[in-house]
Amino acid sequence: MTAAIMLQQASTIVDAALANGRAQNLVPLTVAVLDPGGHLVALKREDGSGILRVEIATGKAWGALGMGFGSRELAERAAKAPAFVNAIAAASQGRLVPAPGGVLIRNREGELLGAVGISGDVSDADEACAVAGIEAAGLVAQTGA
Numbered sequence: 001m002t003a004a005i006m007l008q009q010a011s012t013i014v015d016a017a018l019a020n021g022r023a024q025n026l027v028p029l030t031v032a033v034l035d036p037g038g039h040l041v042a043l044k045r046e047d048g049s050g051i052l053r054v055e056i057a058t059g060k061a062w063g064a065l066g067m068g069f070g071s072r073e074l075a076e077r078a079a080k081a082p083a084f085v086n087a088i089a090a091a092s093q094g095r096l097v098p099a100p101g102g103v104l105i106r107n108r109e110g111e112l113l114g115a116v117g118i119s120g121d122v123s124d125a126d127e128a129c130a131v132a133g134i135e136a137a138g139l140v141a142q143t144g145a
Contacts, residue, residue: 004035005105005114009137010042013105013116017133018044021121029120029129032057033105036112038065046120053119056097060126061117063096064104070143071102071117072127101126104142105134113139 005013010033021029028046030053035041045054060071067074067088078085078098085098100123105113116133118126127143134141 002036003107003111003113004037005033005041007041009139010114012137013130013133013139014042014044015133016136017116017118017129018046020129020132021046021125024125024129026121026125026129029118029126030054030057031129031133032061032117033114034058034061034065034117035114036065038062041114049120056119057101057117059095059097059117060099060102060119061115062102063092063098064102064115064117065112066092066096068104070100070104070127070141071096071098072100073144074098074102075100075123076144099123100143101130103127103130103134106140106142108140110140 028049030045131141
């Protein structure tokens with residue numbers, strides 16, 4: 001059986017990530033947690049979060065899952081090889097967002113459980129909230145390659 005994020009773990013990640021954002025006084029955030037197959041497990045959009053934030057948060061997580069590394073690495077590759085990222089964006093029908101804030105979720109044994117994507121503030125702050133949420137659930141965050 002393949003490991004996958006459980007609803008309770010996903011809920012903890014979302015709530016802890018949002019609490020971290022509030023503690024830092026960030027702008028309203030949207031948090032999406034996907035299982036290893038890219039299916040949505042949990043999503044919350046804070047009041048006042050922009051209407052595209054669901055798609056952006058999901059795209060950050062989906063891109064991380066699709067490439068097998070955090071979206072920070074995808075953003076770095078986009079800067080170095082924009083044609084490659086354009087090609088994978090086309091191959092994914094535009095479903096990936098190459099910006100920090102998409103973080104792979106692993107258990108202590110290193111098994112992939114899913115990914116979290118956050119959108120709302122600057123990408124570095126989004127990513128920091130994702131890591132805080134994952135760690136609050138007792139899991140391991142992978143932000144890059």
